[in-house]
Amino acid sequence: MNPKHLVVQAFLVFFSSLALAQAAVQGSGTLVVVPAYGEVKQANNEARLVLMIEEQDKDKAQAASRVNAKMKRGTELVRQHDRSAKLQTRGYYSFPVYADEQPRTPQQTQSRPRQLVGWRVGQYLDVTTLDLVALPAMVASAQTVLAISNLNFGLSDNARRKLDEQRIAAAYVNLRERIEYIARAMGRSPGDAVLDTIDFEGSGNYAPESAAPKMTMRAASTAQVEEPSFEPGETTLQMRVVARFRFR
Numbered sequence: 155m156n157p158k159h160l161v162v163q164a165f166l167v168f169f170s171s172l173a174l175a176q177a178a179v180q181g182s183g184t185l186v187v188v189p190a191y192g193e194v195k196q197a198n199n200e201a202r203l204v205l206m207i208e209e210q211d212k213d214k215a216q217a218a219s220r221v222n223a224k225m226k227r228g229t230e231l232v233r234q235h236d237r238s239a240k241l242q243t244r245g246y247y248s249f250p251v252y253a254d255e256q257p258r259t260p261q262q263t264q265s266r267p268r269q270l271v272g273w274r275v276g277q278y279l280d281v282t283t284l285d286l287v288a289l290p291a292m293v294a295s296a297q298t299v300l301a302i303s304n305l306n307f308g309l310s311d312n313a314r315r316k317l318d319e320q321r322i323a324a325a326y327v328n329l330r331e332r333i334e335y336i337a338r339a340m341g342r343s344p345g346d347a348v349l350d351t352i353d354f355e356g357s358g359n360y361a362p363e364s365a366a367p368k369m370t371m372r373a374a375s376t377a378q379v380e381e382p383s384f385e386p387g388e389t390t391l392q393m394r395v396v397a398r399f400r401f402r
Contacts, residue, residue, distance in 0.1 A: 184400060184401055185350065185398055185399075185400055186336060186347075186398065186399055186400070186401075187396065187397070187398050188329070188332050188333060188336060188396075188397055188398075188399070189332075189394065189395065189396050189397075190325055190326075190328040190329035190331075190332050190394075190395045190396075190397065191325060191328055191392065191393070191394055191395070192321050192322065192323070192324030192325025192326070192327070192328055192392065192393045192395070193321070193324065193390060193391070193392045193393075194317055194320045194321045194324055194390070194391055195388050195389070195390045195391075196309065196313060196317050196388060196389055197386065197387075197388045198307040198308055198309060198386040198387055198388055198389055199284060199286070199309060199310055199313050199386070200282065200283070200284055200307065200308050200309060200310040200313070201281075201282070201283050201284075201286060201289055201305065201306070201307055201386070202280070202281070202282050202304075202305070202306045202307075202308065203280070203281040203282075203283070203289075203293065203302070203304070203305050204278055204279070204280055204281075204302070204303040204304040204305070205228060205232075205278070205279040205281065205296055205300040205301065205302060205303065206245075206276060206277065206278045206279070206300060206301055206302075206303040207221050207224045207225050207228065207276060207277055207299070207300050207301065208221070208274060208275065208276035208301075209221050209224075209274075209275050209276070210251065210272055210273065210274045210275075211272055211273060211275075212271065212272045212273075213273075214248065214273040214275070217248070217272075217273050217274070217275040218248065218273075218275045220275075221275045221276060221277055224299050224300065225243065225277050225279065225300070227299045228279060228296050228299040228300035229241060229243075229279060231292075231295045231296050231298070231299065232279070232281055232292055232295075232296050234295070235288055235291055235292035235295055236281075236283050236285050236288050236289075236292050238283065238284065238285060239281050239282065239283040239285070239292075240281070240282040240283070241279060241280070241281055242279070242280040243277060243278065243279050243280075244277075244278050244279075244280060245276075245277060245278040246276075246277045247274075247275070247276055247277070248273055248274065248275045248276075249273065249274045250270050250272075250273060250274075251270070251271050251272040251273060251274055252268045252269060252270060252271060253268070253269040253270075253271045278303065279300065284310060286386055293305075307386040307387055308389060309389050314389075314391075317389070317391050318391065321391045321392070321393045322354065322393060324393070325354070325393040325394070325395045326395070328395075329352070329395050329397055333347050333349075333397075333399060334347075337401070340401075342401050346401045346402045347399045347400075347401060348399060348400050348401070348402060349397060349398075349399045350397075350398040350399055350400055351397060351398040352395060352396075352397045353395065353396045353397070354393060354395055
């Protein structure tokens with residue numbers, strides 16, 4: 155080979171090596187911000203059921219007595235089918251019922267009071283259970299006395315804590331993978347990346363459940379009720395991580 159060509163080739167190799175060394179030096183201390191994500195799923199293992207009873211009668215005491223008796227019976231039926239369920243009664247209410255009348259002038263309204271025709275009395279029962287197998291039979295039995303106001307599926311506290319741990323781990327694994335990708339793209343060794351800051355920003359959407367709306371329907375009759383079909387589904391938890399790292 156021509157000696158001149160050897161000299162030129164040597165200079166090219168020298169300058170290429172020098173450029174790579176300078177790039178590596180310039181990359182040292184560079185602050186890189188990288189987002190990462192983690193997502194985990196798990197089948198729901200808890201049901202949150204809201205049962206209710208409402209009665210209407212001209213006699214307030216009669217309406218209240220029927221509500222009390224039916225709520226007691228409904229509670230007993232729930233406990234017979236699921237002794238491990240957590241029960242809580244709430245929202246006891248009573249409202250006057252007035253007769254429907256034709257629109258009146260302001261003067262008539264002031265001179266004649268509204269006609270009271272009866273009372274609406276009701277109460278709610280919250281049921282939390284982990285026994286999803288017995289849930290259809292329990293609901294069908296309770297519906298012979300009470301009515302369903304709301305039903306949601308979700309994760310128990312223990313299951314949610316375990317899933318949260320998995321969510322954090324998944325987000326961190328994704329973060330390490332992205333740091334490696336970025337390091338190789340910049341021509342650096344992943345081992346040269348030193349974490350500066352990690353910001354875990356949870357995005358589980360734990361919106362508080364809204365209170366069940368007051369129902370105006372009467373409770374179901376005492377006739378046999380066919381068991382309903384339920385599909386508990388699954389819960390997905392996500393986590394977003396934002397990290398800063400530098401190259402040595």
